[in-house]
Amino acid sequence: MTHNTPLSPRPLHDLAHGRRRLMTAAQLRAHGVSAAEANERCRPGGPWRRLLPNVVLLHPGPPTGDERLHAVLLYAARERTAGAVPGVTAAVPLQPGGEHPPAPAYAEAMITGLAALTLHGVSAAPPLPSLEVIDVLVPRLRRLRSTGCARIVRTAALPTPQEVTGVPVAPVARALADAVAEPTDAEAVRRLLTEAVRGGHCEPAAVVRELNRARLLSRPHVVDAVDSLVAEGRALAEQRLYRMVREHGLPEPVWNVDLRLPGGPHLGGVDAFWPDQGVALELDTRAHRQQEDDAVWAEHVRKREHLERLGITVVHLTPRKLRDSPEHQATVVRTALMAAADREPAAYVVVLPR
Template structure:
């Protein structure tokens, strides 16, 4: 046998022994099953069933949740270049994230919406068997339609997939936005957004950025949920900051204070202040919309410049950095405190509770 010799078709009984027992019609043809034979087997009382266009379930009973997931991905994914691999299972090839040098195709269909949140471990998302449809994210120009248990969601650029139990899934922030786009229950939306932050899945700014991109921030029930989300994210960031200061042996600051000049104007509030070192710390918990607001940005810049003119060093930390690398953030603060002795004494500043 040479490398050009085609593989012999597998017996039909072996096709039903795969893990998911799903195949596309192209894969069945590669195994020697004609279109006419496939149609006959998918007919009334037959041993197979057509679950989605060109996707065949190789048993007569209802599909499992796993089979529905993989059927949706088979329907929305492209065939491999050079034709389907014999014995291929119902999966969409995906390049693992973080391995830039690894060869191989990139997923062209990702599970998103509520199904993706369930796979990510959200307790507030419904279990897979209760979902009538599974949202699948595909490039905008793909010629696909919503049908059966597959609801097509289009995007100009697919996000980097995350593999969950072998299934290519949209990142949490994107999956949330796609789920919220189909939800009208304010309580459900609020629970999902809160769990995203409280469960450590992503930062509020990432969620707001995706909601803004999807043009969902004009919906009143979404705006109310985002307000709760931002408050939740702020509280968690403050807890991380307290823990970072104490676990890394930093001097205890004055927490959440307002700064003023004696008899003069209000300089602004800060999250932590070390008066002996003239070092102030601010948590940057602005949402994506606030970051793009020139008025909000100008106010932040004005406060920082004013404090630094008075000899106060202002350290900015983000919730994400506090979560991902608290040791490095503690080192940033410690460096600012140690450098205080090399600076000119700061102006006298009145510190008041905020």
């Protein structure tokens, strides 16, 4: 028997006692339940309930939070062939050894918005039972409408979903953009963005890219939140940098200083500077609005080229590199410090607190 073999009809009693008691109309038909029989059982006072169009809850009471999530996915997922039943079946047998099989795939659908943030563990996101609607991300050309507890969010290109408790979920940055797309309280938006970064769920630059892609950076309830987000990301990156220097035995630099030529112009600020070796380190925590990017990057390049003409080696690190590979980044810095002995001494510069 292959995975495309139609399911044999099963007694209605057995269907209603599965691990997750949800089915689409197509799944019910595959189990030998006619449309008329399903409609009869979904009448007021009946043993089943039509939770969303073509999605039936196989018990009369309210759905659990898990059932609501999967109902929304069943509603939004693209149906495949009748034999290869998509989504969640009513009863999922255990595999040899007692473990459950891998979570089923939902074609072209994933949870996003506040529900996704809750599943990712973002502390500022509300609990699932308090959400009246659950956002589900689908391709732009899908012919679906928002209804009941399912709110359709469309995109030109679906991101790769992440599986959380058996549910396909949009990445945190995308879920944040979808969560704040609707007009909402500015303070709530700020909490969502900063807590997502503070909790290590995503980097500020990734969030700003998604907000920019969704054309949300000009929204009043988003603008101030982005500034808080950038500040939060900056603080976290600095903490990682301090930890990297300490834990990997690098010489202690002078931190957060401005560099000037004696009696000359300001050369710019750097996050760490080793005067004896002529090595400067910069954290790239830029997460600016699109119209600012060109000017900010041009200024960054100008400063770096000027310092290097003076014989100062500039090491460029990003918050993501510090988070994902601190040992490798420490090696990069150590190599730059050791190379100082093999080159001409750098020009003398004045070091001032920033």
